[in-house]
Amino acid sequence: MAAAQLTTSTCFLPTFDGLKSTTTSSSKASSLVVSSSPFRNVSLRALVVKAATTVAPKYTSLKPLGDRVLIKIKAAEEKSIGGILLPSTAQTKPQGGEVVAVGEGRTIGDKKIDIGVKTGTQVVYSKYSGTEVEFNGSNHLILKEDDIVGILETDEIKDLKPLSDRVLIKIEEAEETTAGGLLLTQASKEKPSIGTVIAVGPGPLNEEGVRTGLPLQPGNTVLYSKYAGNDFKGTDGTEYIALRASDVMAVLS
Numbered sequence: 001m002a003a004a005q006l007t008t009s010t011c012f013l014p015t016f017d018g019l020k021s022t023t024t025s026s027s028k029a030s031s032l033v034v035s036s037s038p039f040r041n042v043s044l045r046a047l048v049v050k051a052a053t054t055v056a057p058k059y060t061s062l063k064p065l066g067d068r069v070l071i072k073i074k075a076a077e078e079k080s081i082g083g084i085l086l087p088s089t090a091q092t093k094p095q096g097g098e099v100v101a102v103g104e105g106r107t108i109g110d111k112k113i114d115i116g117v118k119t120g121t122q123v124v125y126s127k128y129s130g131t132e133v134e135f136n137g138s139n140h141l142i143l144k145e146d147d148i149v150g151i152l153e154t155d156e157i158k159d160l161k162p163l164s165d166r167v168l169i170k171i172e173e174a175e176e177t178t179a180g181g182l183l184l185t186q187a188s189k190e191k192p193s194i195g196t197v198i199a200v201g202p203g204p205l206n207e208e209g210v211r212t213g214l215p216l217q218p219g220n221t222v223l224y225s226k227y228a229g230n231d232f233k234g235t236d237g238t239e240y241i242a243l244r245a246s247d248v249m250a251v252l253s
Contacts, residue, residue, distance in 0.1 A: 052132035053134070059135075062142075066104070066105075067115065071100065071125065073138075096122065098120065099119050099120065099121045099123055101119060103115060103145075116145060116164075122153050124149045129147035149163065150163050150242060158170070160199060161199060162199055162200060164205075167199070167216055167243060169198060169240065169243070171194075172194045201245075222248045222251050222252065223248070224241070224249060225248075228241075229243025229244070230243070
């Protein structure tokens, strides 16, 4: 193996142990070992992060507080729609699961508001919401009730029943050609921000704890904020998005 001397006044060599940097000076020159596999003997354990909080087996129950809900996360799909086995890196992170415990709800003014979903209900939740917990040997998610997008008792996303101020929209298909008639490739197609409302939630709670409804209804063609909501794909490849009514900017007619 060849070795090269470092003679610069200060040099920072990154290490993988805790991602810290070590400093060498000219008074203490170091040798940099060069080999065909520089990371062969490097431990990458410091780079592995366990996202879920593990609850010890001695705890047999977990009761959410306030307006929080505990959801048992649905297992990731291991195969594509066409039956191709997917590697773990290509598996889509689930956004659904079963409600296994609920909090006592919350109080708005003088009115007590119970949790709007019951245990055993299959729900879809907002991506990146809540805290993952490994409990009783399974992956769970504890989150606010408001982070639940809707109830989904089937495998078809078009059957989603939005909760609160959420709206389910069927996304309009992307244009295949430009205004001048040029055929667009898949990569150059602009993602549409127009679609048809499929279902609407009961609306948000006002200061008296009453649902106020939404100014939208199924069948409306709407323009919505491009980077809002959660995207889903139906079993037939149709694309949907579930978002808050406040992210709908206009009704088209």
